[in-house]
Each structure stands twice: as structure tokens, then as C-alpha cells.
Amino acid sequence: MHWADYTAQRLIERGGRQVSASGITPSGDFHIGHLREILSAEMIHRACIDAGIESKYIFIVDSMDPLRRVYDFLSPEYKRYIGHPLAYIPAPDPDGKPGEGGNTYAEHFLDPFLKALGEIGVNPEVVMNHETYESGGFAEFIDSAITRKEEIGGIIQDIAGRDLGEDWFPYNPIGSDGSMDGVIVTGYERPFVHWTDSHGIDGKSDIRKAEGKMPWRIDWAARWAIHGITCEPAGKDHGAAGGSYDTGIPICRLLGGNPPDKIVYEWIQLKGMGPMSSSSGLTIGPMEALSLVPPEILRYVIARSKINRHIEFDTGGALFRTADEYERLVSNPTLVDEGMTKRQLVAAQTQVGAIRLSQVEPGSDPRKSIGGVSFSHLSMLAQIKSSDEDVWGSLNRSGHIQGEPSNSLVVRLARMRNWIGGAHFPIDAKIEIKKRISDEARVNIDMDGRKFLSSLSSLLSECEWSDEGINAAIVNACESAGIPIGSGYSSLYWVLIGRSYGPKASSLISEMDREGVLSLLGSA
RNA sequence: GGGCCUGUAGCUUAGUCAGGUAGAGCGCCGGGCUUUUAACCCGGUGGCCGGGGGUUCGAAUCCCCUCAGGCCCGCCA
Numbered sequence A: 001m002h003w004a005d006y007t008a009q010r011l012i013e014r015g016g017r018q019v020s021a022s023g024i025t026p027s028g029d030f031h032i033g034h035l036r037e038i039l040s041a042e043m044i045h046r047a048c049i050d051a052g053i054e055s056k057y058i059f060i061v062d063s064m065d066p067l068r069r070v071y072d073f074l075s076p077e078y079k080r081y082i083g084h085p086l087a088y089i090p091a092p093d094p095d096g097k098p099g100e101g102g103n104t105y106a107e108h109f110l111d112p113f114l115k116a117l118g119e120i121g122v123n124p125e126v127v128m129n130h131e132t133y134e135s136g137g138f139a140e141f142i143d144s145a146i147t148r149k150e151e152i153g154g155i156i157q158d159i160a161g162r163d164l165g166e167d168w169f170p171y172n173p174i175g176s177d178g179s180m181d182g183v184i185v186t187g188y189e190r191p192f193v194h195w196t197d198s199h200g201i202d203g204k205s206d207i208r209k210a211e212g213k214m215p216w217r218i219d220w221a222a223r224w225a226i227h228g229i230t231c232e233p234a235g236k237d238h239g240a241a242g243g244s245y246d247t248g249i250p251i252c253r254l255l256g257g258n259p260p261d262k263i264v265y266e267w268i269q270l271k272g273m274g275p276m277s278s279s280s281g282l283t284i285g286p287m288e289a290l291s292l293v294p295p296e297i298l299r300y301v302i303a304r305s306k307i308n309r310h311i312e313f314d315t316g317g318a319l320f321r322t323a324d325e326y327e328r329l330v331s332n333p334t335l336v337d338e339g340m341t342k343r344q345l346v347a348a349q350t351q352v353g354a355i356r357l358s359q360v361e362p363g364s365d366p367r368k369s370i371g372g373v374s375f376s377h378l379s380m381l382a383q384i385k386s387s388d389e390d391v392w393g394s395l396n397r398s399g400h401i402q403g404e405p406s407n408s409l410v411v412r413l414a415r416m417r418n419w420i421g422g423a424h425f426p427i428d429a430k431i432e433i434k435k436r437i438s439d440e441a442r443v444n445i446d447m448d449g450r451k452f453l454s455s456l457s458s459l460l461s462e463c464e465w466s467d468e469g470i471n472a473a474i475v476n477a478c479e480s481a482g483i484p485i486g487s488g489y490s491s492l493y494w495v496l497i498g499r500s501y502g503p504k505a506s507s508l509i510s511e512m513d514r515e516g517v518l519s520l521l522g523s524a
Numbered sequence B: 001g002g003g004c005c006u007g008u009a010g011c012u013u014a015g016u017c018a019g020g021u022a023g024a025g026c027g028c029c030g031g032g033c034u035u036u037u038a039a040c041c042c043g044g045u046g047g048c049c050g051g052g053g054g055u056u057c058g059a060a061u062c063c064c065c066u067c068a069g070g071c072c073c074g075c076c077a
Helices: A003-014 A032-050 A076-081 A105-119 A129-134 A139-147 A149-160 A216-227 A244-254 A286-292 A295-303 A317-331 A342-358 A375-384 A388-397 A407-421 A439-444 A447-460 A467-481 A485-497 A505-510 A514-522
Strands: A018-024 A055-061 A125-128 A184-189 A192-196 A202-206 A268-270 A311-313
Touching (some): A003 A032, A018 A032, A018 A216, A032 A268, A032 A295, A032 A342, A055 A105, A055 A216, A105 A286, A125 A129, A129 A216, A139 A149, A149 A216, A149 A244, A286 A407, A295 A311, A295 A317, A317 A375, A375 A388, A388 A407, A439 A485, A447 A467, A467 A485, A467 A505, A485 A505, A485 A514
Parallel strands (some): A018 A055, A268 A311
Antiparallel strands (some): A192 A202
């Protein structure tokens, strides 16, 4: 059984209406790792619906979280906003300076992410956490947290092993300058929390408004209660012993809620493309990933892996394998039949589940999502045929498609061309026409091969410059050199791409200009 | 120091929660498609399930120990 279906079964035992949730702080660009947070929860939500129980999926944006520091992509002007909620500070402009556009920091990073989510079929109910504060949604929980401050502090000290200082208070008010940093609580008279800020100014915050927020561990526990969340997969950082999941559960109960069961997912790591990490400033964003691969493949990357396993996101060769695997599984579905051993049965069901959950449109027929061509084959055609029409023609001739290409295939080719043109395309999948013959090639071409190449050279100088004309020239040159066709092709590939085999040589050559081919052959 | 995850064929892995003769894909090897699209089709090779012990009629699966890798423990998906 697929992990999402398994979790749905557990939720059915829990009973009632299911609410799956994700929460992300929009402190900077969203990256591919955030997609796992979102999709883990969304797939469980879908599995609940498929199992016939009522479920919704909400995406809580931590827009009330303060700016922690001036990140690399921000200009020093942001120093004055440290400690301010992300919902109340201006978005950075292209230079990293506070913009004049009127949109907020939180929106600035959130909007493109939501657009990407739409493309992969995720349409959450978006909750801006600062709005929940503004509307007083947190008020009664803030009040109980303050009332039961000692108990909550005790939970955090015991379970997290953290030493909470004298000034610790389960509510961080916003001071006179808009920052939560350095504000010390001096008293509480419902609904007001009294404080003295870092400038020595006294004031009070109304807990029914967004004039402060609860610290993360309590905020999280309270929102479970507020939204009735029954399922919220969290990253392994929260899942560690003594992490916020462990403290959240008892705190949520204390606040009168019924917390979700702990579900922890592993992280996505980036690999196979050189210096690609947050620290070096190069990450892969959801939009960038979507410009390379179709959305169902991106979903499949998450769906095919167990939730507690690392995923190495590799935009190189591994993506080929994953995409080809997807194509293959859809066009040749795993059959679940009687004769299987229990083991095989479970494996088949898991695979079927992964494909089902990878569909952009829930419940749609997976066969509509494929192009009918493997990624590796398409990448080859895209490289040797500059015109899309020629690609469709070739696919028709090879029997991959009949007639016009499907819409998903058209999109696949466009994305494939992006991928090929970008930095992430794997080197060993790249078809690179040699400028001049390599030394390795020289070694691999014998006397007969040379004879064939020189004969080919003269035939090519006058043949019709088309697939057919060039192919005929190759065949004729083999005959006149008295060598088998196979070895002729092999010599030709050595000259063209430095290997003994390759994509259809006549197609490759017809994409090149005659002079270039002749001078390359001449160098042999 | 505390904790989590992972270790199965050359590679990527399924199967571990519900113990019952190790599955798959890629790669590789061979064959087919009689002028080879890195396509496609057929067949084959390949694993003392990290190691040790225990429970059991039976262990990749449960328990204990151990080795290796990754990660978390202010904030971070």
C-alpha cells in the first residue's frame, strides 16, 4: 500500500473530518524541498478523499513570523525590519532593497510558489497566519497559554530540554518600532499584554489583534486546535526527539485541542549538478523544476519515494530514469492479479498508488498524462531535429505516435528543449558534434573505415541534402568500400560524436550544413 | 551527550508497520527488427537482504548488540 493510503487508513481510524496541513515561512525563495512538505500533506489528503472520507487541505503561510536576519539577497536597509512580521514589511525590489510596489515581503515570495503549486495540481486553502491573529482567531489560545504559562514552560523545558529564561513569556508582543525583538512583557490584563520594548518605551498589545505572536512551539500547537488539523507531516527537524512535534502534542492538548499524530518526512537533497546549495545561492525552485519536467513527473518524484527516505533531486541523468519509469509504468501498468505472492501484491499496489497520486488532476486517467515516448528518446530527437515538425514526423515513422502529437507531448518537447538548453542537462545525454576528429576516434577507424569515409565524403558533396539522400550515400559508400553497413555506421559515429554508436546518422547529418560535414570528414 | 533515518543485484530501489520459497527498472550479455533512431521486441546474466546473536517450524521483515553513511537537537521543509 502506498504511504499516503496507509496514512489515510490511520486517519479513518481516528475518525471524523480530516484536515491536512502544511506550514512554511516565506522568508525567501521557495525551493524544491518545500514541495515535499506540500505534496506529502496533499497526497495524504487526496488519499483520504479516494478512501471516501471527508478531507480538506490547508496551506498555512507563516506570515506572522519575524524577519530573522538580513539574508544575502537583501540590502542592508532591511536591518531596520529585523523582528518585524513578514506580512508587514515591504517586498524587496530586484536590487534587494525595500520596494515601493506595495506588496508585502510574504506575498512577494509566496505568489510565484502558489502559481507553481497550481501547475502541479495543488490547490490548497491558503491561510495567512497573520490574518488569523488579526481576526482574533488566536485570542483564546493566547489567553490560555498565558494563564497556563507554568505548565507550558514546563513541557518545553522537560521535553525539549531548553532552559527558558526569566523573561520567557508565551506571547511575543510587537514593540513601538514594529519589532518583536527585545520586547519584555511586564504584565497581563486580558485582553492586553503590557510590555517595555528595547527603546524603553512602554505599551500594550491586544491579543485579539496582530500585535504580537506566540512563539513557534506554541503557535504551532494552537493552530492545530484552531483549524482542527488532523494531519501535518513535518520535516525531520521538527520530528527530532524533543523537537517541536514532541512539545506541540501535549501543548495542543493543554490548550483543549486534539493534536495530529506525528508524521515526519525526510529531506530532499540536491545532487549531481555541482555547486548547488542554499549557501552558494544556487537552489532549484519549483518553477525552474517545472520548466524542465512535466508536473506529473515532479509529483512522481515525491510519490515514488517512501516518506521517510531521502530523495536526491538530480536534474541530470536520474531525472531521465524517473521520467522514463513513469512513462513505462503508465503505458504498461502494473497488474494486480491473483497469482502474486503477498510481497509482489504489496509492491504492485504501492506502484499503482504512486501513479495515481502523481496525476495533476485527481482521478484522471494517467494514460492522458504521457506522451508515448520515453524521455531519453525525446531528448535525442530534440537534439538532432531543430524543427518540432520533424520530431513529430520521426515519431510517426517510428510508430511512437500516430498523426498529430498529443498536447502533453507538445508540452514535453518544449520543456525538453529548455532542459537541453540549460545548465542541468546531463553531459552524457548531450549529443555533441565534434569540431574535429578525436584521437580516440582515429584509433578506432581502420583502413577500410578510412576508405569508406573518403568515398562517403565525395558522395555527400553532391547528394540531395535530406535524410533519404544522405542515408543512400552512406549505404552506397559502404558498398563501394566493401564493408558491412554496421561497421560503416560505426566509423561515421566515431567521426561525428566520438562513439561507436548513436542516433540515426542521416538525421544527424541532415541537421548540419554540408560544408561542415565535409570538412569534418576531410580531417579523417 | 540525546535522538531519527538509511544500508537488499554494478546502479536506483520494492518488499519491513500485518514473518511464509528475494521482485522490478536501468546497465550488461545474446538474439530479432533483412540501409542499426541511444527507439522498439524477445531471452539471459546477476543478490550468504551491512555484520553478529536471539525468538520462531520458518526472519530482509520481530528483539538485542555491532559496523557504515546521512541527518536533527536556537530558527530552517
